[in-house]
Amino acid sequence: MGEFLLQPAVTTCTGDLAREVLTSEGDKTTVGWPAHFDELFGKEAMILQKGEGHRALRALMQPAFTAEAVGGFVPRISEIAGSYLSSWAGQGGPVKGYDSLKQMAFDVILQVVLGKRCAPDEAREMLRLFTIWTQGLFTVLPYDLPFLAYGKATRARQALGVYTRAAIKAAREAAEAGEPPGGMLATMLAKDADGNGLSDQQCEDNIIGLLFAGHDTSTTTLSLILWRLANNPGAWQALRREQEALAAAEAAAGRGLDGQSLKGMVYTEAVIREAMRCNNVVGGMPRLAARDFELGGHRVEEGQTLLVPLTYLTKHDPRWGGDDEFRPERWLEGGKDAAQSWIMPFGAGNRYCIGAPLAMAEAKVFLALLARGYDFRVANAANVAWTTTPPMAVPKCGLPLTVVARS
Numbered sequence: 001m002g003e004f005l006l007q008p009a010v011t012t013c014t015g016d017l018a019r020e021v022l023t024s025e026g027d028k029t030t031v032g033w034p035a036h037f038d039e040l041f042g043k044e045a046m047i048l049q050k051g052e053g054h055r056a057l058r059a060l061m062q063p064a065f066t067a068e069a070v071g072g073f074v075p076r077i078s079e080i081a082g083s084y085l086s087s088w089a090g091q092g093g094p095v096k097g098y099d100s101l102k103q104m105a106f107d108v109i110l111q112v113v114l115g116k117r118c119a120p121d122e123a124r125e126m127l128r129l130f131t132i133w134t135q136g137l138f139t140v141l142p143y144d145l146p147f148l149a150y151g152k153a154t155r156a157r158q159a160l161g162v163y164t165r166a167a168i169k170a171a172r173e174a175a176e177a178g179e180p181p182g183g184m185l186a187t188m189l190a191k192d193a194d195g196n197g198l199s200d201q202q203c204e205d206n207i208i209g210l211l212f213a214g215h216d217t218s219t220t221t222l223s224l225i226l227w228r229l230a231n232n233p234g235a236w237q238a239l240r241r242e243q244e245a246l247a248a249a250e251a252a253a254g255r256g257l258d259g260q261s262l263k264g265m266v267y268t269e270a271v272i273r274e275a276m277r278c279n280n281v282v283g284g285m286p287r288l289a290a291r292d293f294e295l296g297g298h299r300v301e302e303g304q305t306l307l308v309p310l311t312y313l314t315k316h317d318p319r320w321g322g323d324d325e326f327r328p329e330r331w332l333e334g335g336k337d338a339a340q341s342w343i344m345p346f347g348a349g350n351r352y353c354i355g356a357p358l359a360m361a362e363a364k365v366f367l368a369l370l371a372r373g374y375d376f377r378v379a380n381a382a383n384v385a386w387t388t389t390p391p392m393a394v395p396k397c398g399l400p401l402t403v404v405a406r407s
Contacts, residue, residue: 008305009286009306012306020295028295029288030290037137042205042208054351055350060196063187071260073361075257077366081366085370089404097226097400099398103124122163126211130212130215134153136152157208168200220392235326235327242267244372246265269331271367276345277320279386283309289306313343317341317343384397
């Protein structure tokens with residue numbers, strides 16, 4: 001037995017059992033988030049939907065996350081990441097790496113979702129509100145009192161709602177005037193072949209979900225990658241060589257970094273996957289038993305919480321066991337059956353992370369720009385310690401990061 005938010009939970013200790021839990025929704029399992037998630041996400045958020053409601057909502061949002069759609073966002077992501085890298089290099093010394101990456105990741109998801117630039121002060125205020133919101137999301141005291149984390153989070157959610165409703169209203173008015181908005185919001189406002197579309201409330205609640213998932217997880221992922229590369233100069237040099245070759249090929253073809261470029265980033269993707277293998281971004285995923293059933297010979301009763309312990313499963317993956325060495329090349333070697341994998345950073349089943357293609361694209365673009373134009377250092381990299389600030393891993397030291405432009 002394990003626990004989730006201080007509640008006892010049946011824990012799956014093999015990849016097969018974990019997949020059974022994650023892929024049997026609608027039969028054996030269902031989602032089981034705490035009741036206060038309704039208030040903070042909004043009742044129309046996809047993370048809270050079940051059954052046909054979840055399937056229909058995901059189908060309406062899926063077009064925004066196709067390979068073609070994500071490829072179209074690459075120039076915008078590149079522009080944002082490039083601006084931040086240039087700014088950090090201009091500091092002439094270390095920046096607070098985790099906080100700086102968080103601001104960049106939030107800027108990326110904000111512009112990708114809304115399709116427009118927000119004023120810097122507005123973006124900073126929204127990030128501040130999201131930080132308060134997140135602290136209340138995983139509290140064990142969900143009481144709406146102004147001095148508790150949850151009470152502060154509900155007020156932050158109300159303020160975020162003002163921003164998102166204004167963006168939705170402006171986007172609808174622009175579309176009606178023959179000027180379709182950009183970004184994922186344009187897809188969210190569109191109707192499918194049967195004339196179905198998202199209501200304003202569905203748009204609002206799912207924008208909140210996308211902005212949260214799209215910056216918090218990316219911040220931790222990028223922080224882990226930089227930390228691992230700082231401790232493994234051979235991997236950094238291999239990544240640089242790949243990116244230099246890709247940049248030369250792009251120049252010869254008369255194009256810049258774009259969606260097509262991502263397909264050639266084989267080693268870069270291996271670096272990202274290896275960082276997620278060595279350190280899980282999210283430690284676990286909860287589900288509820290929808291009925292009585294047997295799981296690995298254990299009797300599970302309807303209503304019991306089930307926990308898929310992603311960190312444990314990753315560390316016990318049968319292909320590599322407890323191998324903690326950071327070695328991206330393992331992802332390029334044959335003979336390792338992917339079907340045996342216990343590593344599920346984006347989940348599995350019909351709730352596989354809808355934003356996974358965007359997350360991978362953002363990480364690839366950032367690493368490409370870093371490797372092509374900069375060197376970097378993480379202060380005291382060998383001794384960086386990590387802690388969990390629910391639900392993400394966070395460097396205790398803030399990850400002091402120095403970025404230096406190469407001549």
